[in-house]
Amino acid sequence: MSSAVDAMxxxxxxxxxxxxxxxxxxxxxxxxxxxxxxxxDVAAYYRRRAEGGTGLxxxxxxxxxxxxxxxGHNIPQIHGEKPLLGWKNTVQQVHxxxxxxxxxxxxxxxxxxxxxxxxxxxxxxxxxGLLKPGKxxxxxxxxxxxxNIIAGFAxxxxxxxxxxxxxxxxxxxxxYLVDQFFWExxxxxxxxxxxxxANRGRFAVxxxxxxxxxxxxxxxxLLRYSQWKQQDYAARLVDTPQLLEEFLAxxxxxxxxxxxxxxxxxxxxxxxxxxxxxxxxTKKITGKPTMTVGSVGLNGDxxxxxxxxxxxxxxxxxxxxxxxxxxxxxxxxxRALLQDPQWANKIRHGQHxxxxxxxxxxxxxxx
Ligand SMILES: Cc1cc2nc3c(=O)[nH]c(=O)nc-3n(C[C@H](O)[C@H](O)[C@H](O)COP(=O)(O)O)c2cc1C
Numbered sequence: 001m002s003s004a005v006d007a008m009x010x011x012x013x014x015x016x017x018x019x020x021x022x023x024x025x026x027x028x029x030x031x032x033x034x035x036x037x038x039x040x041d042v043a044a045y046y047r048r049r050a051e052g053g054t055g056l057x058x059x060x061x062x063x064x065x066x067x068x069x070x071x072g073h074n075i076p077q078i079h080g081e082k083p084l085l086g087w088k089n090t091v092q093q094v095h096x097x098x099x100x101x102x103x104x105x106x107x108x109x110x111x112x113x114x115x116x117x118x119x120x121x122x123x124x125x126x127x128x129g130l131l132k133p134g135k136x137x138x139x140x141x142x143x144x145x146x147x148n149i150i151a152g153f154a155x156x157x158x159x160x161x162x163x164x165x166x167x168x169x170x171x172x173x174x175x176y177l178v179d180q181f182f183w184e185x186x187x188x189x190x191x192x193x194x195x196x197x198a199n200r201g202r203f204a205v206x207x208x209x210x211x212x213x214x215x216x217x218x219x220x221x222l223l224r225y226s227q228w229k230q231q232d233y234a235a236r237l238v239d240t241p242q243l244l245e246e247f248l249a250x251x252x253x254x255x256x257x258x259x260x261x262x263x264x265x266x267x268x269x270x271x272x273x274x275x276x277x278x279x280x281x282t283k284k285i286t287g288k289p290t291m292t293v294g295s296v297g298l299n300g301d302x303x304x305x306x307x308x309x310x311x312x313x314x315x316x317x318x319x320x321x322x323x324x325x326x327x328x329x330x331x332x333x334x335r336a337l338l339q340d341p342q343w344a345n346k347i348r349h350g351q352h353x354x355x356x357x358x359x360x361x362x363x364x365x366x367x
Contacts, residue, residue, distance in 0.1 A: 021055040026334035027104040036077035038086035050099025053344035061106030064152040071112040088163040109177030133185035154210035167220030175229030226262035279328035293332035308360035
């Protein structure tokens, strides 16, 4: 093993789960699950990454049991007999290859275009029915809808545990439903689900509590969150460490076991005057384990990927340094691992030069 990257290959234990190393596969939507059922191809795709030495796989977003949770016919679901059998097979294959795997639980909220989605007759749902800030296209969610969706996350987690997943990640990032509650721009409610930070965080807090109640005291619960939104790349949830603390404390208290802090470039400081990135601040504030993400091994961020841009390789030396300092505990890798399933093994053996070059057309096949 190349000692230069030792810190990435130390096991990590939290919530009774031991991961073989610090590398996680970042969740990446593929839309290769016909009618929401993850098939043999999906299982083989994740198995390849486990065989390639990835310590933890976080699946693509997989939608909970609500008719308007999904925005595509081929996005995998995590409810119903066939999808759950498909996931069970995926879990078994990843475990057989020595990996660990968690599903990313997803409700897309107002990001859904009914015309391209199952149940096109139904309107999309969001805290205030806004398509984007200031643009109202639907009624605000009712209390019954809110309660049903919280229950949907809980039953998805219970099913995930039943089919053998090693934990779950709640998708609370990028402007999808959970983040629509967090973000003032999309949440104009004046009841207990909107307004101040505590109220905007309540939806996620209740999801975490419901998942805990439906699973077991030691079932790992991850929460992914981000400042940026797909509706507005420049949007921010918080501008100071104090506000970040106000945001995170109730989530941490509710039982989040690890925060997955989604940024575009892990080397960028989150606030002026300190080098810590978002995962660094989150760990410092909550004392909980954190996972960083964003352009690991690459020099161009992933927004470029959606317009077919290539990205050159970038050294992981500064990442290793941050891991060694304990700024964060885990590192999620997106595109680099999409392009090269053997990424972790190659990095481990000092073969960064042999990692496949990231090409912009990787998104066409997602294989
Ligand atoms: C094709 C593609 C699909 C993605 N789908 C998801 C998703 O389902 N859930 C999610 O939280 N992030 C998703 N992301 C964001 C990635 O998880 C990751 O945060 C981002 O690609 C940055 O990591 P990278 O620079 O290593 O690629 C996606 C990214 C890509 C490129």
